[in-house]
Amino acid sequence: MSYYTxxxxxxxxxxxxxxxxxxxxxxxxxxxLAYKTIGTLNDARDNAILLPHMYTGTSAFMTAYVGPxxxxxxxxxxxxxxxxxxxGFSSSPSNTPPPFDRGAFxxxxxxxxxxxxxxxxxxxxxxxQLAMVSGWSMGGQQxxxxxxxxxxxxxxxxxxxxxxxxxxxxxxFCDLHMDALRSDPAFNNGFYERSTDxxxxxxxxxxxxxxxxxxxxxxxxxxxxxLGFASRDGFVQGFLxxxxxxxxxxxxLTQAAKWRAADVSLNAGGDMVQALGRITAAATVVAxxxxxxxxxxxxxxxxxxxxxxxxVETGSVWGxxxxxxxxxxxxxAIDQIYAxxxxx
Amino acid sequence: MSYYTxxxxxxxxxxxxxxxxxxxxxxxxxxxLAYKTIGTLNDARDNAILLPHMYTGTSAFMTAYVGPxxxxxxxxxxxxxxxxxxxGFSSSPSNTPPPFDRGAFxxxxxxxxxxxxxxxxxxxxxxxQLAMVSGWSMGGQQxxxxxxxxxxxxxxxxxxxxxxxxxxxxxxFCDLHMDALRSDPAFNNGFYERSTDxxxxxxxxxxxxxxxxxxxxxxxxxxxxxLGFASRDGFVQGFLxxxxxxxxxxxxLTQAAKWRAADVSLNAGGDMVQALGRITAAATVVAxxxxxxxxxxxxxxxxxxxxxxxxVETGSVWGxxxxxxxxxxxxxAIDQIYAxxxxx
Numbered sequence: 001m002s003y004y005t006x007x008x009x010x011x012x013x014x015x016x017x018x019x020x021x022x023x024x025x026x027x028x029x030x031x032x033l034a035y036k037t038i039g040t041l042n043d044a045r046d047n048a049i050l051l052p053h054m055y056t057g058t059s060a061f062m063t064a065y066v067g068p069x070x071x072x073x074x075x076x077x078x079x080x081x082x083x084x085x086x087x088g089f090s091s092s093p094s095n096t097p098p099p100f101d102r103g104a105f106x107x108x109x110x111x112x113x114x115x116x117x118x119x120x121x122x123x124x125x126x127x128x129q130l131a132m133v134s135g136w137s138m139g140g141q142q143x144x145x146x147x148x149x150x151x152x153x154x155x156x157x158x159x160x161x162x163x164x165x166x167x168x169x170x171x172x173f174c175d176l177h178m179d180a181l182r183s184d185p186a187f188n189n190g191f192y193e194r195s196t197d198x199x200x201x202x203x204x205x206x207x208x209x210x211x212x213x214x215x216x217x218x219x220x221x222x223x224x225x226x227l228g229f230a231s232r233d234g235f236v237q238g239f240l241x242x243x244x245x246x247x248x249x250x251x252x253l254t255q256a257a258k259w260r261a262a263d264v265s266l267n268a269g270g271d272m273v274q275a276l277g278r279i280t281a282a283a284t285v286v287a288x289x290x291x292x293x294x295x296x297x298x299x300x301x302x303x304x305x306x307x308x309x310x311x312v313e314t315g316s317v318w319g320x321x322x323x324x325x326x327x328x329x330x331x332x333a334i335d336q337i338y339a340x341x342x343x344x
Numbered sequence: 345m346s347y348y349t350x351x352x353x354x355x356x357x358x359x360x361x362x363x364x365x366x367x368x369x370x371x372x373x374x375x376x377l378a379y380k381t382i383g384t385l386n387d388a389r390d391n392a393i394l395l396p397h398m399y400t401g402t403s404a405f406m407t408a409y410v411g412p413x414x415x416x417x418x419x420x421x422x423x424x425x426x427x428x429x430x431x432g433f434s435s436s437p438s439n440t441p442p443p444f445d446r447g448a449f450x451x452x453x454x455x456x457x458x459x460x461x462x463x464x465x466x467x468x469x470x471x472x473q474l475a476m477v478s479g480w481s482m483g484g485q486q487x488x489x490x491x492x493x494x495x496x497x498x499x500x501x502x503x504x505x506x507x508x509x510x511x512x513x514x515x516x517f518c519d520l521h522m523d524a525l526r527s528d529p530a531f532n533n534g535f536y537e538r539s540t541d542x543x544x545x546x547x548x549x550x551x552x553x554x555x556x557x558x559x560x561x562x563x564x565x566x567x568x569x570x571l572g573f574a575s576r577d578g579f580v581q582g583f584l585x586x587x588x589x590x591x592x593x594x595x596x597l598t599q600a601a602k603w604r605a606a607d608v609s610l611n612a613g614g615d616m617v618q619a620l621g622r623i624t625a626a627a628t629v630v631a632x633x634x635x636x637x638x639x640x641x642x643x644x645x646x647x648x649x650x651x652x653x654x655x656v657e658t659g660s661v662w663g664x665x666x667x668x669x670x671x672x673x674x675x676x677a678i679d680q681i682y683a684x685x686x687x688x
Contacts, residue, residue, distance in 0.1 A: 168563035168576050176551045183527045183548065204527065207520045216639050219512035232512050295560050
């Protein structure tokens with residue numbers, strides 16, 4: 001079964017964006033924004049929460065944090081889960097016809113995702129102000145872009161494990177894992193026939209995430225045993241390779257380029273103090289201890305520049321992967337952060 | 345000029361090891377141990393210090409810590425700087441004739457280096473006890489192997505940034521950077537014609553070290569400016585790529601496989617407590633703050649198992665690269681550690 005299907009990721013809705021002008025200057029014809037919703041928008045249209053997703057995810061990912069009786073309660077809130085460009089459901093290399101297909105898909109930016117989502121929220125749903133925007137990693141990058149670009153359009157911003165500008169060290173990592181995909185001779189400049197032809201590149205890319213996603217302490221403690229594996233290499237193959245192998249390399253590259261270039265200061269001519277100073281949403285800025293992508297030091301430095309922001313550090317030996325729903329206690333800690341943010 | 349020459353790395357001496365039986369069971373015919381010496385062995389033969397080198401290094405590396413008036417003073421001590429197998433001077437893929445040439449060089453272990461060095465120290469120089477063994481990274485792995493395997497043969501052991509067993513997380517890294525070399529189609533199972541044919545693999549390998557060698561804080565602070573670079577990418581290319589490009593991929597793989605498999609507990613049937621408990625040398629075990637290869641937590645856990653060991657944490661934003669002589673104050677801190685270890 002193809003990975004980018006509703007059989008795998010559940011039903012989506014689709015907003016036709018028409019000819020969508022990207023930040024890069026390219027115009028994407030018949031651009032599409034895929035999304036899911038859970039719950040019901042109330043008459044006041046003030047109970048909507050937007051939950052953008054992380055690198056490699058789809059709209060399905062954040063549904064794991066939504067449930068009756070939990071802080072993200074669909075009986076109380078209306079959840080919009082947008083698919084980012086390049087995720088295989090919104091416009092992506094894998095689903096766009098020539099000349100913008102596959103290796104020729106135009107460069108996309110986080111700001112493009114956020115502008116498309118803003119169109120969905122305001123134009124399609126007629127919502128003036130979201131009760132919250134929140135996401136993990138690239139979902140957090142989108143959250144911060146929302147808070148800077150449309151300060152009045154959200155009441156709360158809760159980015160997890162994301163910074164206002166991609167850390168330089170993390171750009172070195174992006175260069176490495178993007179090159180891993182391209183290193184496979186079958187990649188052929190992005191014009192492979194089947195994504196599975198590029199499985200060596202996908203495995204190499206998985207190895208980079210095995211290195212940087214969890215912490216050294218996770219390996220030291222052999223915490224992969226909690227996931228049912230019997231060896232470190234079994235974990236790398238059975239968890240990381242298994243996760244990435246069904247994905248499309250061009251889709252991953254489109255997302256990774258956005259991640260690498262993320263920088264909300266572009267909204268203020270490169271002035272980060274001014275950009276973050278524009279935020280009026282009540283911000284809870286969350287870092288994961290030992291996160292090798294978005295270190296707590298970088299996130300707390302952002303928090304100091306966001307008016308009234310609350311900085312929270314949490315997490316486990318899973319480091320950046322703390323939000324991957326690998327451990328009940330990690331998920332419970334995140335639920336608690338949502339409960340407190342929404343109570344405020 | 346070829347990289348593995350005395351023009352580049354200075355003069356060496358060579359010990360003929362004859363047919364040398366490796367831990368892997370292979371017998372390497374006409375095996376050679378290259379080394380340098382500095383200073384004069386005294387009549388009592390008790391002023392000798394052995395300084396094995398790190399991954400990618402040669403005997404030339406540790407000369408940077410030897411100098412008149414410094415703790416490693418050639419007017420007082422006799423320094424032996426052994427070349428590890430695979431460094432291009434001792435027996436290596438790049439200098440061994442068929443059938444053990446290039447991609448067919450047999451697997452070598454840290455214990456093989458240490459056994460060959462022991463032959464040099466005791467057989468060739470007639471030294472019963474070294475005043476100290478010390479090295480950085482793989483040099484530290486060799487130091488620990490010495491201390492466990494030949495407890496009576498050294499008075500002091502000072503490993504920097506090394507653990508008794510390679511951390512699992514670091515093995516994930518070794519898998520990644522070894523694969524980076526092999527990923528180049530020109531690698532051809534190790535039977536390329538010229539090492540420069542594999543420059544894409546060598547550049548990919550350099551990227552892995554750009555990621556893991558320094559810390560995120562080094563990039564955050566743009567500390568690469570201290571080395572004269574004007575951009576992050578300029579540092580990666582001008583420092584890391586420039587460093588690795590002249591090297592031979594098979595030589596690097598031979599060294600990396602030793603690094604990955606390093607485990608002194610093999611001297612005690614896998615019992616690490618027993619193995620480290622054998623150490624009688626006065627041990628100063630040094631960790632570098634933020635080291636992504638050998639985290640201080642792992643090193644201090646080793647130190648607790650070494651009778652009477654002193655654990656020291658030092659270092660800068662350069663993380664594992666703290667010992668690379670990139671900053672005067674880092675080198676001064678290491679000199680101070682040597683001064684204290686030798687005073688004891």
